[in-house]
Amino acid sequence: MNNILISFLLLNGLVMESQTVEYKSDIPTKHNLFKAEIVAFLNTNNGTIFLGVDDDGIFLPEKVDQYKQWESWISDWIHSAFSVPVQKFVTLEVSAQNFAIHIKQGDKPPYYYKDGEGFNSKGIYIRNGSSKRRATDDEVRRMLKAQVANEFESELSIIQESLTFHYLQDKLLDNNIVFDPKGLRLQNVDNQYNNGAILLSEQNSRVTKIAVVDGIDMSVDFLAKKKFNGSLIKQIDMTLEYISLLNDTKVFFTGAAARVEHESYPSKAIREAVINAYAHRDYSLSADIKIEVYDDRMEIFSAGGLPDGLSIADIKEGISAQRNPNIVHVLDKINYNENFATGIRRILASYKDFDKEPRFIVTPNQFKVVLYNRHYALIDDDKQGWINNNLKKNLSEAEQLELGFTAQDNPLESDIVITNTKQYVDANDEKIIKILTLNGDKSRQEIQDYLQESKTKIHQRLTKLIGLKLIDKRGQSRAIVYFVNANERK
Structure with missing residues (x-):
């Protein structure tokens, strides 16, 4: 809101007190009461205090004579009356009928007004509604x-x-950049490493944990658990690679010649959410990066809320703040992010054609991103193949065979078709493929123990999947193990 408009609204009593607007007819005799008003905005949000107006914001002409004194007091206070000088956050706007104190939220709260020497906890105020x-x-x-x-x-x-940076150095070389600790902001002028250097080194003690859940809540078993350690950059790469194994692609046909491949999760959304979790988390907290993958969604947790008092609404509008500018600087050098604060907007844009928008849940100690599985609503074990009758009748027998249509298929009433190579694979067969994909080689007994089916049933499933060239086996007798076919893994 520009200053001319504010003045007009004030003169006509059209602006109400709020989280961002405060009215005062005068500076109280006890000056600390007024300093507390300034502190409240410094600690909470941008706002304006209007002096020389009544409780309804109506201009009081008899107060104009005090403008000069008020301006002198406040100009002195912003340099010396608070825990630190606040002149870069506080500006005065004084005219014939307007005395406004514009205050920006400070970047290093808590702010307090001085009352003697040392820390003054009683002088720390926050804004709460209109007071x-x-x-x-x-x-x-x-x-x-x-x-x-x-x-x-x-x-x-x-x-x-003994800090080593082999993984980071390889990434830099890929981008024709020489490893320079000072240029990367990992060392000061005295060649001393900062905490950002440790995070990017092989000696980084923080880890990433991923759990793949067999269902939609934690009441069921895990399909797989993974833990990655080492350099932050390495953890990002391994996390993205592992999650890609879970990101199935289905094929949509909207007509005889139209084919669209559709991922469970938009790759762009995954990449943005994962990299943001590492780039902007609070590394002063001991919690690890954690990712939980359910049948219907993926939840990505990182420690710490949003920096500098930002809200999700602010970020959606393109307002940015960096908790870890040195790490962001390195990620930018190796092209892991664009450093333009577009992550959340990119995530939302990648889901624009889906009916469930990603969620962003913020607490003071945690930031969580929830991405929804776009295929989950299409899963129905009793309706294999997802056949569109109108499309099927327009295809030749050879085309139907190529797409996997069979005479036994039951058509669905829909204009969209989804087909894939796993037409004869049911839910438990899919679990076998996922277990082998996520965990590597498994014996028949290990698969049987997980699915809790008979030895005969598991043998039938494994034989079928081998016949479909989705999995393979090696070894002999009791040493036989099963693994995902190389083409299927791709």
Whole structure:
């Protein structure tokens, strides 16, 4: 809202007090009460305090004579009355009928007004609706923790010796970049490594955990568990590669000549969500990156809320903030991100033709992205093949055979068809393929123990999958193991 419009609305009493607007007729005798109003905005959100107006925002002409005194007091305060000078966040706008104090949210809360020497917890206020209130101890702790989180990667590392960067160096060479610790912001002028350097080294102690769940909640068994460690860049690569094994592609036919391949999860959405989880997480917290893959969705967890008081709405509008600018800088160098704060908007755009939009769930200690499986709504074990009768009757017998249509197929009432090479594969057959894909070689007994079916039934399933060239086996007698066919893995 521009200043001319604000002044017009004020003169006509059309602006109400709110989270971003406060009215004051005068500066109180106890100046700290007014300083607390400024602090509340510094700690919470951008806003404006209008002086010389009544509670309804109506201009009080008798207060104009005090404008000069107010301006002098406030100009002194913003340099010396708060925990740090705040002139870059506070600006005054003074005219014949308007005295406005425009305040931006500070980048290193908590802010407080001074009352003697040292830390003044009683001077820490936050904005709550159309008024201020003193911050609770928990809120102060969260603000302090957030400040630590935003500075963590640039602080000097307690480990300075024996750091290796082989994986990062290979990535840089792929992009014709020479490994330069200072240029990559991993060392200071005294050749000392920061915490960001440890995260990108082979000595990084943080890990990534992935769980693949056989169902839609944690009440059922895991199909697979994985843990990746080492350099942050290596963990990103291994995570994306592993998740790609779960990202099935189905083929849609909308007419005899129209073919569209459709992934369970848009690859772009996965890549953006995963890289953002590493780039923007709070590394001062000990929690690991965690990914849970269910039948109907994928949930990606990273430690820490949004930096610098941002909201999801802010990010959707393109407003950005970086908790780990040094790591983002390195990722940008090796082309892992574009450094333009477009991640969430890209994720949403990749789901624009799907009826369930990705979810972003934020708490002070965690950021979670939920991506939905676009094939889940199409799964029905009793209706194999997903045949479109209108399309089928327009195809020759040879074309029907090529697409996998059979005489026994039951057509569905739909204008869209989905077919794939697994026409004769039921839900438990799919689980065998997924178990082998995610875990590598397995014996018949291990597969039988998981599916809880008879030895004969498992043998029939394995024989069928080998016949369809979806899996293969090697070894002899009790040493036989089964594995996913190389073409199927692709």
